[in-house]
Structure formats: structure tokens, C-alpha cells
Amino acid sequence: xxxxxxxxxxxxxxxxxxxxxxxxxxxxxxxxxxxxxxxxxxxxxxxxxxxxxxxxxxxxxxxxxxxxxxxxxxxxxxxxxxxxxxxxxxxxxxxxxxxxxxxxxxxxxxxxxxxxxxxxxxxxxxxxxxxxxxxxxxxxxxxxxxxxxxxxxxxxxxxxxxxxxxxxxxxxxxxxxxxxxxxxxxxxxxxxxxxxxxxxxxxxxxxxxxxxxxxxxxxxxxxxxxxxxxxxxxxxxxxxxxxxxxxxxxxxxxxxxxxxxxxxxxxxxxxxxxxxxxxxxxxxxxxxxxxxxxxxxxxxxxxxxxxxxxxxxxxxxxxxxxxxxxxxxxxxxxxxxxxxxxxxxxxxxxxxxxxxxxxxxxxxxxxxxxxxxxxxxxxxxxxxxxxxxxxxxxxxxxxxxxxxxxxxxxxxxxxxxxxxxxxxxxxxxxxxxxxxxxxxxxxxxxxxxxxxxxxxxxxxxxxxxxxxxxxxxxxxxxxxxxxxxxxxxxxxxxxxxxxxxxxxxxxxxxxxxxxxxxxxxxxxxxxxxxxxxxxxxxxxxxxxxxxxxxxxxxxxxxxxxxxxxxxxxxxxxxxx
Numbered sequence: 001x002x003x004x005x006x007x008x009x010x011x012x013x014x015x016x017x018x019x020x021x022x023x024x025x026x027x028x029x030x031x032x033x034x035x036x037x038x039x040x041x042x043x044x045x046x047x048x049x050x051x052x053x054x055x056x057x058x059x060x061x062x063x064x065x066x067x068x069x070x071x072x073x074x075x076x077x078x079x080x081x082x083x084x085x086x087x088x089x090x091x092x093x094x095x096x097x098x099x100x101x102x103x104x105x106x107x108x109x110x111x112x113x114x115x116x117x118x119x120x121x122x123x124x125x126x127x128x129x130x131x132x133x134x135x136x137x138x139x140x141x142x143x144x145x146x147x148x149x150x151x152x153x154x155x156x157x158x159x160x161x162x163x164x165x166x167x168x169x170x171x172x173x174x175x176x177x178x179x180x181x182x183x184x185x186x187x188x189x190x191x192x193x194x195x196x197x198x199x200x201x202x203x204x205x206x207x208x209x210x211x212x213x214x215x216x217x218x219x220x221x222x223x224x225x226x227x228x229x230x231x232x233x234x235x236x237x238x239x240x241x242x243x244x245x246x247x248x249x250x251x252x253x254x255x256x257x258x259x260x261x262x263x264x265x266x267x268x269x270x271x272x273x274x275x276x277x278x279x280x281x282x283x284x285x286x287x288x289x290x291x292x293x294x295x296x297x298x299x300x301x302x303x304x305x306x307x308x309x310x311x312x313x314x315x316x317x318x319x320x321x322x323x324x325x326x327x328x329x330x331x332x333x334x335x336x337x338x339x340x341x342x343x344x345x346x347x348x349x350x351x352x353x354x355x356x357x358x359x360x361x362x363x364x365x366x367x368x369x370x371x372x373x374x375x376x377x378x379x380x381x382x383x384x385x386x387x388x389x390x391x392x393x394x395x396x397x398x399x400x401x402x403x404x405x406x407x408x409x410x411x412x413x414x415x416x417x418x419x420x421x422x423x424x425x426x427x428x429x430x431x432x433x434x435x436x437x438x439x440x441x442x443x444x445x446x447x448x449x450x451x452x453x454x455x456x457x458x459x460x461x462x463x464x465x466x467x468x469x470x471x472x473x474x475x476x477x478x479x480x481x482x483x484x485x486x487x488x489x490x491x492x493x494x495x496x497x498x499x500x501x502x503x504x505x506x507x508x509x510x511x512x513x514x515x516x517x518x519x520x521x522x523x524x525x526x527x528x529x530x531x532x533x534x535x536x537x538x539x540x541x542x543x544x545x546x547x548x549x550x551x552x553x554x555x556x557x558x559x560x561x562x563x564x565x566x567x568x569x570x571x572x573x574x575x576x
Contacts, residue, residue: 007117011104014125014464015097021468022093025138025475026086031486031517033479034409036060038140039516044068045075051523056506059513059529065228066182067142080523085140092137092144099151100128103358106155109162110315111362119365119450122460126467127357132283132350132412134471138479142182147351149179150189150322154355157193157318161200161311173218181228185333185348188325196318200311256335265335271397272331274390275343280323282436283346283413284353285443286383287360288323293379294363295320319359323352340398340406340423344432347410361447368451380444384437391429398425412474420477485568486517492572493521495565496544502574503543505530509551514569518546535560545573 032038036056040063043053049072071088078084103124111120136143153175160168176193179186259265281288298313326349334342367376406423408415414432446463450456496504496518504527506515519527530538530545532553538545540561547557549569558564561573 007121010118010121014100014121017464017468018093018097021134022090026089028480028483029086029089029138030082030483031085031520033139033482034141035512035514036516037063039513039520041067041140041142042071042075042520045071046523048072049076053519055527055529056513056516056519059508064181064184066178067145070145071140081521088140089138095144095148096128096133096137099148099354100124102151102155103127103354106158107358107362109158110312111358119457119460122457122464123358123361125464126460127354129464129467129471130353130357131467131471131474132346135412135474135478138475143347143351146179146183146186147354149175149182150351151355153179153189154319158315161315185329188329189322192318192321192325195321196314199317200314253332256332260332260335269331269335271393272335272343273327275394276327276330276345276349278390279344279346279411279414280350280353280356281383282387282432282439283350284356284360286440287357289379289383290360290363291320291356294359316359319352319355323349323356326352338403340403340425340428341408341411343394343398344411344414346413350413364447365451368448376448380441384440387433387436391433394429395426409478416470416473420481488567489517489569492565492567492570493518495572496522503528504546505538505543506546507551509548511548511550514548515546540573540575543574547571547573
């Protein structure tokens with residue numbers, strides 16, 4: 001029987017921290033924080049279980065089916081509602097814990113973590129408890145699953161590089177295609193994986209025989225994906241307009257690409273790409289810079305024929321190519337959008353952040369272990385100073401575009417100093433820079449001290465605690481705040497449950513679909529969507545009219561119907 005050692009104690013400690021985060025958050029969550037995104041994922045799961053939510057789901061855009069496959073057994077067991085939502089949150093935290101375990105194994109294989117297992121575990125804990133990931137783990141968004149799948153893909157690819165075989169290749173293709181089915185915009189990772197695989201195949205004669213197998217598997221998986229996508233759209237989002245479906249599809253990006261290639265669009269696109277790179281540099285505490293250095297050193301050693309360097313270099317190249325590809329994909333999809341957060345938008349590419357943090361921190365430690373303190377200090381100070389260089393460019397871009405608002409959800413990694421939905425271009429940029437400079441310098445100094453001072457590894461432990469505090473701040477700023485409003489919807493829910501035979505009308509104003517919460521809690525109830533033109537034709541003597549609080553004509557409806565029930569998010573009008 002294996003004895004319990006310090007490594008096991010540290011693993012248990014990190015897992016207990018993750019479980020503690022789950023316990024801390026779970027009883028403050030009552031439903032959706034993002035509309036209609038979360039509902040879109042649940043709608044496909046509902047269709048599999050046997051519920052028809054297509055009426056309300058078709059008001060939003062198409063959401064891919066991969067995450068829904070994970071939500072389906074949860075919805076089947078818990079039959080919708082609060083229990084199902086909290087169970088899904090529990091799965092998110094389980095994925096965070098599994099990501100930590102996989103990262104620790106990955107770093108042992110690629111980055112040489114065997115020499116100091118405690119340091120390895122603490123670095124992986126810092127990466128796993130990435131604050132925006134903590135925020136997304138408290139919503140039924142696909143980000144926790146996408147992050148886990150990317151880490152799993154990296155782990156399988158690393159194992160394949162060191163010992164290629166058919167089983168690992170099959171797993172690689174399955175995980176890659178499932179990742180793509182969860183979020184179509186991860187196509188950049190698929191492209192990066194293919195390029196890295198080809199590069200490895202050229203360098204390794206033994207793997208060439210497996211290339212044909214990979215191509216056949218990929219073609220078959222793509223055909224299955226196309227069939228499932230077509231079925232999901234036809235059964236869940238059949239009522240959605242072509243424009244709504246194109247929002248998350250490739251066809252809808254054609255006109256954006258045409259604009260990017262124009263004289264007016266190319267400059268904006270360059271700034272948008274720079275903004276997203278800027279975001280990742282800040283949110284990973286400057287580790288992106290060390291990742292680039294790590295790739296350069298790895299490729300240089302491989303070209304020089306240094307023994308054992310090839311596999312590690314190809315893996316690092318895959319990670320960086322994935323990052324670059326996702327930044328470009330994100331910039332294309334968000335081009336010509338009407339919100340300020342699209343400049344820095346992290347949601348579509350920051351699932352690579354945990355791997356970047358591990359890779360960057362190991363390169364930083366490698367420099368220090370080799371005695372290159374001067375180079376480490378230069379990189380640290382330069383990274384912090386360079387963050388200030390594009391500040392005025394970003395501010396001018398934001399002001400020229402006259403964006404009315406920014407959604408802090410999607411730039412949470414630089415939004416620590418901003419208030420709820422607070423937006424002013426100059427303040428947002430300078431606060432992001434201040435956040436970045438402080439975090440980068442603190443992390444770099446902590447890494448340096450942890451090497452110079454005996455027992456300095458406790459600073460990595462403090463970084464883990466700091467990550468949790470930052471994640472909690474983001475959650476308190478967003479999910480907990482919104483859920484305090486969501487809870488008030490219970491008064492409407494109770495009313496509708498007490499009158500199961502009454503018709504439920506929903507006034508569609510092309511705004512946040514808070515009614516999704518009601519559908520989720522009453523999975524078998526049917527809704528009828530009406531427009532402003534229908535208001536004069538509906539009879540509320542045996543029905544309810546559900547209206548969002550943001551509807552501009554709300555006062556007129558109040559004057560028409562004196563009887564209503566209200567929550568912080570919706571009104572339900574009726575006639576006695």
C-alpha cells in the first residue's frame with residue numbers, strides 16, 4: 001500500500017479548496033445569469049429528454065449541442081429547475097478539479113515538473129483557479145467544459161507525441177471533435193492540432209502510418225457532427241430567423257471577412273486582434289510573453305538537434321498556434337459588433353489560459369534556475385511597461401466607435417476595478433492597465449523570491465489564495481448580484497404553478513429573455529410568443545402576459561391592465 005506523502009496532501013488541499021468554492025457559491029445561485037446563452041444549451045438537452053422549448057429557444061441564436069449532451073442526464077434526473085441548475089454547477093467544479101489533475105500530469109511530461117512535485121502542483125493550482133474560470137464555473141455556460149477539454153486534448157497530444165499509437169490517436173480525434181461540437185469557435189484549436197500533427201509527422205517517420213487513420217476518423221467525425229447539428233437546428237431552433245442562426249455560424253461571418261479585407265476594415269481588425277492579445281497578456285499575468293520565449297527556445301533546440309527537445313517543442317508550438325488561431329477567430333466573429341468589450345473579448349480564447357500560465361511559469365523558473373536573473377528582470381519590467389504603449393490607441397478606438405456599453409462578463413480578466421456594467425472608455429483602459437501592471441509585477445516578484453529564498457514556495461500558495469479572492473470578487477460583482485434578482489422571479493413562478501391551465505403569453509421585444517427562467521422551472525409548460533402588434537388581440541381573462549421590465553412601453557401596459565404581479569426582472573399582467 002502506497003504511503004501518503006506531501007504530494008498527496010497538496011493535491012488533497014487544492015481539491016478541498018475547489019470543493020470549498022463550490023460550497024461557498026452554490027447556495028447563492030438560483031438560475032441563469034446570461035440570457036439567452038445558458039437557456040440555449042439547456043434547450044437542446046430538453047429536446048433530447050422530451051421537452052419542447054423551441055418556441056422560446058428560437059428567439060435566440062443557435063447554440064451548439066456538445067455541452068447539451070452533458071446537461072441531458074442532469075435534466076433527465078432532476079426534471080429541470082433549481083436542483084438541475086445547481087447539479088450542473090457541481091459538474092463545472094468537478095471539471096475544474098479534473099483540469100488541475102490533468103495539468104499536473106501534463107507538466108510532469110512536458111515541463112519537467114518531476115524535479116519539484118510541490119512546485120508543480122502549486123503552479124497547476126494557480127492555473128486551474130484562473131479567476132474568470134471561477135466566474136464561468138458558476139454559470140451553465142460551456143466555458144468550464146471547453147477549458148477541461150482543451151487541457152485533456154493537450155494531455156492526450158503530449159502522450160501521443162512521446163509514444164504514438166492508434167488508441168491515443170482515436171482519443172485525440174474524439175476529444176477534438178467533441179470540443180468543436182461544444183463550441184464551434186474552437187475551430188482554431190482543430191487547425192492548430194492538424195498543423196502540429198503534420199509537423200510531427202514530417203519529423204517522425206513512425207507516425208506517418210497513422211496519418212491515414214487520423215484522416216479517416218476526422219472525416220467520419222465531421223459527417224456525424226454535420227448530421228447532429230442539422231438535427232439540433234431543425235428540432236430546437238427551427239423557428240429562428242436565418243440572421244439569428246448565422247450569428248454563431250460561419251456563413252454569417254462572410255460579410256465581416258469582406259469588411260476586414262477592405263481599406264476601412266483592416267485597421268480596425270488589427271486593433272481588435274491586438275486588444276485580445278493584450279487581454280491574454282494581462283489575464284495570464286504576463287505568462288504569454290514567457291510562453292513565446294519557451295516556444296522559441298524549444299524550436300531552436302529542436303533545429304539544433306538537442307536530444308529530447310523535439311516533442312516538447314511541437315507541443316508548445318501547438319499551444320501557441322491554438323492561442324493565435326483563437327484570437328483571430330474571435331476577432332472575426334466579433335468584428336462590427338456594437339459593444340466595447342469586443343475589443344478585448346476573452347470568452348472565446350481564454351480557455352487556453354490555464355495551459356499558458358503553466359507553460360509561462362515553467363519558462364520563468366527555467367530562466368531563474370539557469371541564473372539569467374538579468375533577463376528575467378528585463379522581461380518583467382518590459383512586459384509591464386509595454387502594456388501602457390497601446391493605451392491611447394485603444395481609447396481613441398473606443399471613442400471613435402462610440403460604443404454605448406461594455407459587458408464585463410466577457411472581459412472579466414481585466415475588469416476587476418470596474419463596477420457592475422460600468423463603462424467609460426478612458427477609465428476602462430487605464431484601470432485594465434493598472435490591473436495588469438500590478439498583477440504582473442506581483443507575480444514576477446513572487447516567482448523570483450520563491451527561487452531566491454528557502455521555503456519561498458509559500459508565495460505560490462498565496463498566489464492560489466489570491467486567485468480565489470479575485471474569482472470571488474468577480475462572482476460577487478456578476479453572478480451573485482444577478483442571482484439576487486433572479487430569486488425574485490419565484491413570486492411569478494409560484495403564481496403560474498398555482499394556475500396550470502392559464503395560457504402564458506410572452507411579449508418579444510428582442511431583449512434579454514428572462515422568461516427562459518420560467519420555462520426552465522416549468523419544463524412541460526407551453527408559451528405563446530406575441531409582438532406589440534398582437535397586444536390588442538389577446539385576451540387575458542384566462543391568461544398571463546409576461547413582459548420584461550426593460551420594455552419601453554411598460555407604463556402603457558400598466559395603464560391597460562391594472563392587475564399584475566412583478567419581480568425584479570419581469571411583470572405578469574392578467575385580468576380578473
